[in-house]
Amino acid sequence: MITSTLEIVPGRTITQHLGIVQGSTVRAKNIGRDIAASLKNIVGGELKGYSELLGESRREAFERMVQQAEAKGANAVLNVRFTTSSVAQGASEILAYGSAVVVE
Amino acid sequence: MEYLTEIWQILLVVLLLMLGYGFGRLAERRHYRTILRREEALGDLIVVCSKTLPEAAGAPATRLVMGSVVVSVDYFKRFVAHLRMLFGGRVHTYESLVDRARREALLRMQAEAKALGATMIFNTRFETSSISKGQDKSVGSVEVLAYGTAVIP
Amino acid sequence: MKFRNIKVPEGINVSRHSPLAEFFILSGGVVVIFGGLAIAALLLGAALARHMPVSWENALAAAVLDGATLPMDPGDGKATAALQALADRLAAGIDLPEGLGVTVHYLEDDQVNAFATLGGHVFFFRGLLQRMPDENALAMVMAHEMAHVANRDPAAALGGTLLLQLVLAVVLNNAPESLEGLIYGPNALLLSDFSRDAERLADRDALAAVAALYGHGAGAATIFEVFLEEAARTGTSEPPAFLSTHPLNKERIGALNALARQRGWALEGALTPLPPALARLRAKP
Numbered sequence: 042m043i044t045s046t047l048e049i050v051p052g053r054t055i056t057q058h059l060g061i062v063q064g065s066t067v068r069a070k071n072i073g074r075d076i077a078a079s080l081k082n083i084v085g086g087e088l089k090g091y092s093e094l095l096g097e098s099r100r101e102a103f104e105r106m107v108q109q110a111e112a113k114g115a116n117a118v119l120n121v122r123f124t125t126s127s128v129a130q131g132a133s134e135i136l137a138y139g140s141a142v143v144v145e
Numbered sequence: 146m147e148y149l150t151e152i153w154q155i156l157l158v159v160l161l162l163m164l165g166y167g168f169g170r171l172a173e174r175r176h177y178r179t180i181l182r183r184e185e186a187l188g189d190l191i192v193v194c195s196k197t198l199p200e201a202a203g204a205p206a207t208r209l210v211m212g213s214v215v216v217s218v219d220y221f222k223r224f225v226a227h228l229r230m231l232f233g234g235r236v237h238t239y240e241s242l243v244d245r246a247r248r249e250a251l252l253r254m255q256a257e258a259k260a261l262g263a264t265m266i267f268n269t270r271f272e273t274s275s276i277s278k279g280q281d282k283s284v285g286s287v288e289v290l291a292y293g294t295a296v297i298p
Numbered sequence: 299m300k301f302r303n304i305k306v307p308e309g310i311n312v313s314r315h316s317p318l319a320e321f322f323i324l325s326g327g328v329v330v331i332f333g334g335l336a337i338a339a340l341l342l343g344a345a346l347a348r349h350m351p352v353s354w355e356n357a358l359a360a361a362v363l364d365g366a367t368l369p370m371d372p373g374d375g376k377a378t379a380a381l382q383a384l385a386d387r388l389a390a391g392i393d394l395p396e397g398l399g400v401t402v403h404y405l406e407d408d409q410v411n412a413f414a415t416l417g418g419h420v421f422f423f424r425g426l427l428q429r430m431p432d433e434n435a436l437a438m439v440m441a442h443e444m445a446h447v448a449n450r451d452p453a454a455a456l457g458g459t460l461l462l463q464l465v466l467a468v469v470l471n472n473a474p475e476s477l478e479g480l481i482y483g484p485n486a487l488l489l490s491d492f493s494r495d496a497e498r499l500a501d502r503d504a505l506a507a508v509a510a511l512y513g514h515g516a517g518a519a520t521i522f523e524v525f526l527e528e529a530a531r532t533g534t535s536e537p538p539a540f541l542s543t544h545p546l547n548k549e550r551i552g553a554l555n556a557l558a559r560q561r562g563w564a565l566e567g568a569l570t571p572l573p574p575a576l577a578r579l580r581a582k583p
Contacts, residue, residue: 043207044209045207045208045209045268046209046269046270046292046293046294047196047198047207047267047294048196048197049197050207051198051203051204051205051207051296052204053204078217081217082217082218082219082220082223082286083161083164083165083168083219083220084164084165084168084169084172084219084220085165085168085169085172085173085216085217085218085220085222086169086176086217087214087215087217087249088215088216088217089215091215091286091288092213092214095213095290096213099211099213099290121209121292122270123270123272123290123292124272125272125274125288125290126274127275133274151486162321166317166318184305188303188305189303191301191303193301199301221317221321222317224321225317225320225321225324228321228324228325228327228328229320231324231328232324232327235313237315237317237320238317238320240311240312240313241312243311244312265301
């Protein structure tokens with residue numbers, strides 16, 4: 042599976058457009074991480090727990106998008122974008138989306 | 146004994162302000178030093194926002210790469226920002242927060258691309274979100290994601 | 299096409315400035331502006347309340363006390379009557395506003411305290427009455443509370459805090475929670491300073507009334523000795539002067555002695571014993 046933020050795959054032609062595919066996940070922060078983060082909030086700096094949490098969630102959203110593309114029979118997802126929004130206080134939704142295509 | 150808790154609360158805020166100022170300053174300087182060092186080291190990796198590859202590039206392999214980081218601001222800077230929110234105007238103390246986060250995310254993305262043997266990253270995008278939005282009317286910490294397409298010749 | 303990464307100079311997105319300077323300027327601004335606003339609200343509210351018609355104050359007090367059942371003193375009302383008689387004798391030396399009379403009440407509690415509230419209602423705790431050595435000390439407490447009534451301090455305190463709370467509510471509604479301390483702290487100091495000024499004035503007026511009644515000021519300062527003894531007995535220390543709603547007891551004794559010397563009132567003289575109804579209260583365990 043080729044994934045890219047470009048609109049083309051260099052040197053190859055797109056034969057079919059299979060529509061939009063997306064993967065998303067909603068994650069909440071947990072208390073343990075919150076306590077560590079609130080301590081870190083006093084002195085500032087990177088909140089490693091949250092960095093990891095969001096990294097994990099983003100990977101999951103990305104993999105779900107790829108699953109959708111595979112189900113459609115695509116072999117590439119182009120023009121991939123990410124967005125993050127907070128659904129409720131302390132919970133965020135991470136979305137990955139792009140166009141599923143077949144290239145040869 | 147009610148006055149004792151009042152005095153204690155004032156002392157606690159002063160202590161947190163001093164801790165935040167001292168450690169926050171230290172951490173920020175250290176972070177900027179590593180940012181500058183790594184920017185120097187990754188300087189040969191081209192990062193652009195254009196969507197189309199030059200003709201000369203031919204048909205290289207491409208891979209989606211990303212880097213992200215959550216950075217929080219210290220108690221002192223948050224306190225000053227809250228004061229600033231009463232009067233309005235430029236919130237100086239949050240400028241370095243978003244600057245550090247964005248450059249760190251970019252560097253992590255570049256490091257991932259470098260590990261794949263890429264020479265260029267195309268169509269780079271940033272995504273910024275606040276983690277503690279809605280809590281105590283503050284920003285506090287931000288997450289920055291940088292992502293793009295690594296071109297591997 | 300040529301691709302090159304050119305290094306961007308520092309300091310474009312991040313402005314060079316001192317966060318410490320910003321902190322001091324901004325917090326100074328908050329204290330000056332909101333402190334000024336709070337002082338204005340407190341003084342205005344107090345001044346307005348001090349000038350409200352006596353009939354309004356009486357109506358307010360009646361509304362508050364309506365339906366409240368107050369305890370009977372152990373002497374079946376005789377102690378309260380004795381207190382009321384003392385108040386009536388002192389009234390000649392206190393400049394009470396037209397239509398505002400003093401009504402004395404007894405409260406069944408160990409607290410060594412007395413207080414005046416709206417409409418000239420003065421409350422005495424049993425704890426205080428039991429520790430009065432003579433009538434002169436009791437007269438000082440009574441005259442002090444009556445001076446509060448005459449100066450309309452209960453109304454002023456109500457009006458002042460009411461307007462202050464209103465201003466604070468509006469300000470704090472728009473301020474982040476972490477700043478509440480910065481705004482509340484100075485206000486606590488302000489309120490206690492406001493209260494201390496009223497206490498000093500009441501002490502002066504009270505000594506004048508006591509001196510007018512007995513012809514000397516002997517025994518008046520004893521009341522503060524009683525407070526000091528009580529604090530020593532229960533092991534509580536006085537809060538620092540700037541946080542307290544009353545001046546320190548030692549300071550109050552000194553101020554009374556200075557005032558007596560200045561006005562030429564004798565500090566020595568025959569002490570009047572307590573009326574029998576109150577003396578009996580003292581004898582009870």
